[in-house]
Amino acid sequence: MKTVNEMKLSFPGKSCNEAFARSAVAAFVMNLDPTVSELSDLKTAVSEAVTNCIVHGYRRQSGTVFLNGKIDENGKVTLRIRDKGCGIADVAQAMQPLFTTAADEERAGLGFAVMQSFCDRVRVTSAPGKGTTVTLEKQIGGDD
Amino acid sequence: MIETEYQNNVLTAYIRGEIDHDSAAKIRSRVDGMAQELKPHTLRLDFGGVSFMDSSGVGLVMGRYRQMKLLGGALQVTNYSDNIYRIFAMSGLEGLGVLR
Numbered sequence: 001m002k003t004v005n006e007m008k009l010s011f012p013g014k015s016c017n018e019a020f021a022r023s024a025v026a027a028f029v030m031n032l033d034p035t036v037s038e039l040s041d042l043k044t045a046v047s048e049a050v051t052n053c054i055v056h057g058y059r060r061q062s063g064t065v066f067l068n069g070k071i072d073e074n075g076k077v078t079l080r081i082r083d084k085g086c087g088i089a090d091v092a093q094a095m096q097p098l099f100t101t102a103a104d105e106e107r108a109g110l111g112f113a114v115m116q117s118f119c120d121r122v123r124v125t126s127a128p129g130k131g132t133t134v135t136l137e138k139q140i141g142g143d144d
Numbered sequence: 145m146i147e148t149e150y151q152n153n154v155l156t157a158y159i160r161g162e163i164d165h166d167s168a169a170k171i172r173s174r175v176d177g178m179a180q181e182l183k184p185h186t187l188r189l190d191f192g193g194v195s196f197m198d199s200s201g202v203g204l205v206m207g208r209y210r211q212m213k214l215l216g217g218a219l220q221v222t223n224y225s226d227n228i229y230r231i232f233a234m235s236g237l238e239g240l241g242v243l244r
Contacts, residue, residue: 015166022196040196040227047198051165097234106172106203108235114199117234 001072005031009067013058013083021050021067021081028069029077032140041118042077042138048111049081049134055102057085057132075141084131091124146174155184160193168200176211185217192223201228202235209240220244 007028011017022043029042046067053065066082088094095116100109115122119136126132145167147158157175161167179187187208191197205221212219222244224232232243 015164015169018164018166019162037227043196044198044227044231047164047196051198051200055165098236106168106200106207108199108202108206110199110202110231110235113234114231117230 001074001076003070004073005071007069009069010064011067013054013063013065013085015051015054017065018047018050018054021065022046024067025069025079029071029140032071032075032077034140038138038140042079042136042140045115045118045122045136045138046079046081048114049079049136052111052134053081053083053085053132055105055107057083057087059086061085074139076137076139079136080133081136082131082133087128087130088124088126088132089128091126095124146171148175148178150178150182150184153184154186154188155179155182156188156190158190158193162196163194163201163204164196164198165200168204172204172207175208179208179211179215179217183215183217186220187212187217188220188222190223191221191225191228194224194228197228197231199231199235202231202237205232205237205242206235206240209242218242 025046026043068080070078095112097113098109100107119138121137123135149156209219219242221242
């Protein structure tokens with residue numbers, strides 16, 4: 001499908017940039033005229049993915065978060081959120097609802113479950129020591 | 145970001161704006177500080193002014209639930225929107241009996 005718009009962002013993995021990232025994505029998709037619910041879903045999923053980069057990927061170290069976005073001619077939004085942090089040894093386990101490695105920091109273990117519930121498709125690729133890439137897809141508006 | 149009211153042994157925290165990993169840490173520290181000082185029988189978290197919440201909000205609620213248990217009090221969560229409820233429902237928070 002033909003790409004009609006795209007963007008690339010990179011920013012330091014600081015928690016203040018969680019709000020920046022979801023607001024930037026909201027602005028990026030605005031000309032698709034999303035419903036309040038579509039916009040809220042996308043912002044929530046992005047917030048989860050970027051928080052994962054900061055809390056888990058770059059745990060106790062600094063690093064850059066990369067956020068690429070694409071919109072195709074049918075209004076499908078694809079967002080790729082990537083860190084070059086510690087990576088995930090067992091992605092299937094990490095995606096289990098309520099599984100968390102940071103319970104003492106009050107992380108609920110729902111990040112991937114929220115992304116899956118609020119997007120049409122979620123893909124995760126990760127390699128220990130190299131980092132993690134999360135790809136979110138969501139259709140905005142009708143399919144045709 | 146947060147306003148509090150203490151009346152009849154009930155501490156109410158009116159949370160405003162967005163709840164994410166960044167803001168949850170600040171809300172947690174403010175609410176826990178007041179709860180430890182006042183030892184209310186009920187801590188009420190009012191979500192009426194919350195415009196956005198990700199799963200950090202679930203951690204915030206679960207953590208305050210544990211905190212109030214330790215202090216011998218109870219937690220109530222009120223005035224949340226449908227969007228916020230969707231995330232609460234995914235977490236099994238309903239089983240704690242704190243949602244009003």
